[in-house]
Amino acid sequence: MEQRELEQLIGMYGRDIYSFCCYLTRNKQEADDLYQDTFVKVLEMQAFPEDKEGAKNLLLSVAVRFWKEQKRKAARRRRIEEEQYIPQELKNAEISENLDTPEEHMIRNERNAYVRSCVEKLPEKMKVIVLLYYMEQRKMEEIVELTGVPMGTVKSRLHRAKKILAKELRQNQDVEVYVNGSFG
Amino acid sequence: MDHLDEILFDALAPRQKPDDALNRKIRMRMKGRTMEQRSRRLQTAAAIVTAVVIGSSVTAFAAWRYLSPKEVAQEIEDDRLAIEFEQNNGLAQVETQSCGGYDITLLGIVSGAKISDFSEHTAEDIAEDKTYIAVAIAHSDGTPMPGMLDADYDPDKMFVSPYIRGLNPADYNAYTLAGGFGNFVKDGVEYRILETANVEVFADRGIYVGVSEGMAYNNQAFAYDEESGEISRRADYQGVNALFVLPVDIAKADKEKAAEILAWAEHRRQDGTEQEGDQAGGENADGIAGKSGFTAEAEEFMAKLTADNIDSYAEPIESTRQTVMPDDENYVSYRYELPGGAGGNGRIRLDFLFEPGEYGMSGRFGYAADDGELAGLRIDTWTRNEDGTVTFVVYVPRKKSN
Numbered sequence: 001m002e003q004r005e006l007e008q009l010i011g012m013y014g015r016d017i018y019s020f021c022c023y024l025t026r027n028k029q030e031a032d033d034l035y036q037d038t039f040v041k042v043l044e045m046q047a048f049p050e051d052k053e054g055a056k057n058l059l060l061s062v063a064v065r066f067w068k069e070q071k072r073k074a075a076r077r078r079r080i081e082e083e084q085y086i087p088q089e090l091k092n093a094e095i096s097e098n099l100d101t102p103e104e105h106m107i108r109n110e111r112n113a114y115v116r117s118c119v120e121k122l123p124e125k126m127k128v129i130v131l132l133y134y135m136e137q138r139k140m141e142e143i144v145e146l147t148g149v150p151m152g153t154v155k156s157r158l159h160r161a162k163k164i165l166a167k168e169l170r171q172n173q174d175v176e177v178y179v180n181g182s183f184g
Numbered sequence: 185m186d187h188l189d190e191i192l193f194d195a196l197a198p199r200q201k202p203d204d205a206l207n208r209k210i211r212m213r214m215k216g217r218t219m220e221q222r223s224r225r226l227q228t229a230a231a232i233v234t235a236v237v238i239g240s241s242v243t244a245f246a247a248w249r250y251l252s253p254k255e256v257a258q259e260i261e262d263d264r265l266a267i268e269f270e271q272n273n274g275l276a277q278v279e280t281q282s283c284g285g286y287d288i289t290l291l292g293i294v295s296g297a298k299i300s301d302f303s304e305h306t307a308e309d310i311a312e313d314k315t316y317i318a319v320a321i322a323h324s325d326g327t328p329m330p331g332m333l334d335a336d337y338d339p340d341k342m343f344v345s346p347y348i349r350g351l352n353p354a355d356y357n358a359y360t361l362a363g364g365f366g367n368f369v370k371d372g373v374e375y376r377i378l379e380t381a382n383v384e385v386f387a388d389r390g391i392y393v394g395v396s397e398g399m400a401y402n403n404q405a406f407a408y409d410e411e412s413g414e415i416s417r418r419a420d421y422q423g424v425n426a427l428f429v430l431p432v433d434i435a436k437a438d439k440e441k442a443a444e445i446l447a448w449a450e451h452r453r454q455d456g457t458e459q460e461g462d463q464a465g466g467e468n469a470d471g472i473a474g475k476s477g478f479t480a481e482a483e484e485f486m487a488k489l490t491a492d493n494i495d496s497y498a499e500p501i502e503s504t505r506q507t508v509m510p511d512d513e514n515y516v517s518y519r520y521e522l523p524g525g526a527g528g529n530g531r532i533r534l535d536f537l538f539e540p541g542e543y544g545m546s547g548r549f550g551y552a553a554d555d556g557e558l559a560g561l562r563i564d565t566w567t568r569n570e571d572g573t574v575t576f577v578v579y580v581p582r583k584k585s586n
Contacts, residue, residue, distance in 0.1 A: 010207050018206075019198035032206055039210045045521065108194075115195035134189075135196040166188050 006043060009055065016136060017059050023131050024067050026120055034070065038063040053142075060136055061146045064128060071124070111169075118168045126161040129154055205261040212260065212366040249373075250278075253292030253318035256375045260366045261301070265316055265377070268299040274384070274432060281426040282324050283417075288395045288426035291318040291375075295384040295436070313382035313441065317393055319344050321374040328372025342424065343398050344376055346383045347406075349390030350413030351446075357401045360449040381445045388437035389413070395426040482558040485581060489563070491545035498563055498579035505577040507569070510534055518576040522562070532566070534574065543568045 017038060021031040041062050049055045119130055132138045132146060144151050251259070253273055257266035273292040280289040297312040321342060323329060344365065345358035357363075361380040368375055383391050392415050396405035405425035407416050417425045489497060504520040511517070514534050537546040550564035563579040 006211065010202075010210070014202050014207065015200065016198045018202040019200040022200045023196075031200075032202075035202055035206065036210050043210075111191070112195035115191060119192075119196065130192070131196065134192040135198055137193075162188055162192075165192070169188075169191070 006039070009039070009042075009059075012052070013056055013059055016056065017063060020060065020063060020131055020136055021067075023116075023120065023135065024063070024128065025070075030070065034063060034066055037066050041066070056136070057138070057142055057146060060132065060138070064132075064146055067128075114172065115165065115169070118165050122161055122164065125149075126157045126164075129157045130161045133158060208261050208366070212364070250289055250291060250320045250322075251370065251373075251375060253294075253377075256291065256318045256320075256377060257316075259368055259370065259375065260377060262366075262377070263301060264298070265294070265300040268294045268296065268316070269318065272296075274430070276431065279428060281428070283426055284397070284422065284424035285324050286424050286426075287320075287322045287324050288424065289320040289322070290393055290428045291320055293317045293384075293393075293430060293432075295382045300379065313385070315346065315380050315383045317344070317346065317378045317380075319376045319378065319393070319395060321376070321395070322372065326372075329369050329374040331369045341397060342395055343400060343402065344378050344393070344395050345401065346378075346380055346430075347392040347394055347415050348383060348386045349392070349415065351386075351389070352410070353394070353406060353408055353415055354401050354403060356446075356449055359400065361445070362448075381448070382441065383445075384432050384436045385438040385441040385445065387432040387434050388439075391430040391432055393428045393430060395424060397423045479557055482561055485558050485561065486549070486551055486563075489549060491547045491565075494545070494549075494563075494565065494579060496582075498581050500565075500577045500579050502577075505575065507573045507575045509573055516566070516574045516576065520576075520578060522578065534568070537566050538568050543570055 018031065018035050021034040021038070022028075025031045025034055038059055042059055045058075049058055119127060122130060128147065129143060129149075132143045133140075138146065140151065140154060143149075143154050147154070149157075253269040253275075254266045257263075257269050269292050272294050274294060275290065275292050278289060278291055280287050282288075293315060295313065295315040297314070300314065300316060321329065343358070345353075345363065346361065347353040348356055358365075358378060358380055361383065363378060363380045365376050365378045367377075390413075394401075394406055394415070396402040402425070405418060405421050405423060406427060407418050408414075409416070415427065417427045485497065501522060503523065506518055506520070508516050508518060516532060516534065532550075537548050545565055545567040548566075552562050552564075558581055561581050565577055565579055567575040567577075569575060
C-alpha cells in the first residue's frame with residue numbers, strides 16, 4: 001500500500017475505527033495504540049479490498065483481533081489505576097445535526113450520553129457485538145466473520161445486550177423502549 | 185415511544201476523531217516498518233558492489249525558502265526532536281546540491297538518546313542512541329513536489345542515507361543502520377527526517393549523507409573507493425546523487441559504540457533475517473548476541489534447515505508460489521499474501537542466493553515470525569530453474585503429528 005492510499009484510508013475510516021477503538025478500550029492511550037496498530041497492520045497487507053465495505057471490514061477485523069490479544073496480555077498486567085477514557089464529547093452535550101428544539105436537543109443528548117455509558121458497562125463480549133452492529137453498522141453475517149463467533153451466539157448476545165440496555169433506559173431515563181427480536 | 189434500535193444507532197454514531205498527531209505516528213510507523221521489512225530482504229542482496237571512482241560536486245548555498253529543521257520536526261509533531269534541532273543542530277551551514285532536476289538540501293543533524301517522541305517505533309533496537317537527519321527535496325525548476333494525495337506521489341523515489349567513510353555503502357546504509365523516516369510535503373517541498381543508529385560515533389572516520397534515486401543504495405549514483413574508503417558522486421551520472429560531507433565533531437567519536445553498531449549492522453547484513461516489526465521483539469529480544477528475538481526453538485529449527493531437508497520439516501504454502509524472471513540487474517521481485525492476511529514483498533539479488541551455474545533451491549532462506557515463535561515461522565525460499573526463472577515460495581513448519 002502506498003502513502004496516498006493510507007491517506008485515503010484514514011480519511012474514509014479514521015473516525016469509524018477510532019471511535020470503535022475508544023469504546024472497546026475505554027482508555028485513550030490504549031485506543032490510540034489499537035488504532036495505530038490496526039492501520040499499520042493493514043498497511044502491511046498486500047491485497048487490500050477495493051470495495052468500501054470490504055476495506056472497513058478488514059480494518060474492523062484487525063482491530064477486533066488486536067483488541068482480543070491486548071486483553072489477553074492485559075489480564076496479566078492490569079494496572080490498579082486504570083484511566084477511564086470517556087471522551088469529553090461523550091460527557092458533554094454534543095452537536096446534533098437533527099433539528100430538535102433546544103429542549104429536545106438537550107434531552108436527547110443526555111439520553112445518548114447515558115446510553116453510551118450503559119454500553120460501556122456491558123460485558124466485553126456483548127459490547128463488541130453492539131458496537132459492530134450499531135456503531136459500525138455491520139450486518140450480522142459480517143459480525144460473524146469479523147469476530148469468529150457463530151451466528152446464533154451473535155444474535156443471542158445482541159438480544160441480551162438490548163434487553164439490558166432497554167431495562168436501564170426504562171429504569172433510569174424514564175424512556176419507553178421496545179426491543180425488536182429480529183436482526184439483520 | 186422510542187425504538188431501541190434508533191436510540192442505539194443515534195447514541196453510538198462514531199464521533200471520536202483521531203487527532204492529527206496520531207495519524208502522523210501511523211505514517212512514521214509505516215515508513216519505519218517498511219524500511220525494516222525491506223532491510224530484511226535487501227540488506228544482503230545489496231552487498232555486492234562495483235566501485236569506480238569518479239567524483240565531483242556542485243554545491244550551492246541557499247536555504248532561505250525551506251523550513252528549518254526545528255519546523256520540520258514540529259510538522260511531524262515531534263516536539264522533543266524540534267527542541268533538539270533548535271538547540272543542538274550539528275550543521276552550521278545549510279547546504280543545497282542540485283542534481284538530476286532536484287535541489288537537495290541538508291537542513292540539520294542531531295544525535296542522542298531519547299531525543300524523539302517517536303523513538304520507540306524501532307523496537308528491538310541496537311541502542312537508544314539515534315541520529316536524525318533533516319532533508320528538503322524540491323524540483324529545481326520550482327514546480328511543486330507531488331503531495332501525498334497526488335497520483336504521482338512516491339516516497340520511495342529517493343533513498344536518503346548516511347554513509348561512513350571506509351565502510352562500503354552497499355553494506356552500511358540506512359537499511360542496515362536501523363533506518364526509518366517520516367516525511368511530508370509542504371509548499372511544494374518534500375521534507376524528510378531520517379532516523380538511524382547514531383552515526384556520529386563514527387566521527388573519526390568521516391560521515392556522509394547521500395540522496396539518490398531508488399529504494400536502496402544506488403551504486404550507479406555513488407562510487408566507493410575500497411582503498412581510500414572515500415565515497416563520491418559519479419560525475420557521469422545524470423540522476424540524483426547528492427552527497428554531503430558532515431562536519432561532525434571528532435570528539436563525538438566513540439569506538440566502543442561504533443563497534444557495537446558495526447556488529448549489529450553486520451549481523452543484519454549477514455543474517456538477512458531480521459524479524460518483522462515490533463511484534464517479534466518483545467521479551468525474547470536480546471540484542472546483537474541473541475539474534476533478534478526468535479525463540480531458541482525457532483533458531484534451532486532454522487539452523488538445521490537445508491534445501492535438501494526442508495520438505496521433511498516444513499511445507500510450502502502453495503498460494504505464495506510464484507515463478508519470476510530476474511530483471512536486468514539480476515534481481516527477482518516477489519509479493520505474496522498468506523492466508524489470514526499477513527504478507528510480504530521483496531527484491532533479492534541472485535548472486536547472493538546462487539553460485540554461478542547453480543540450480544535448484546538455494547540454501548539461503550529468509551525467515552520471519554510474528555512472535556518469534558517456531559509456530560509462527562515463515563520461511564522464504566528461492567529455487568533457480570533451468571530456464572533461468574526463479575520460483576519463490578513461503579514454507580511454514582510442519583505441524584507435529586501425534
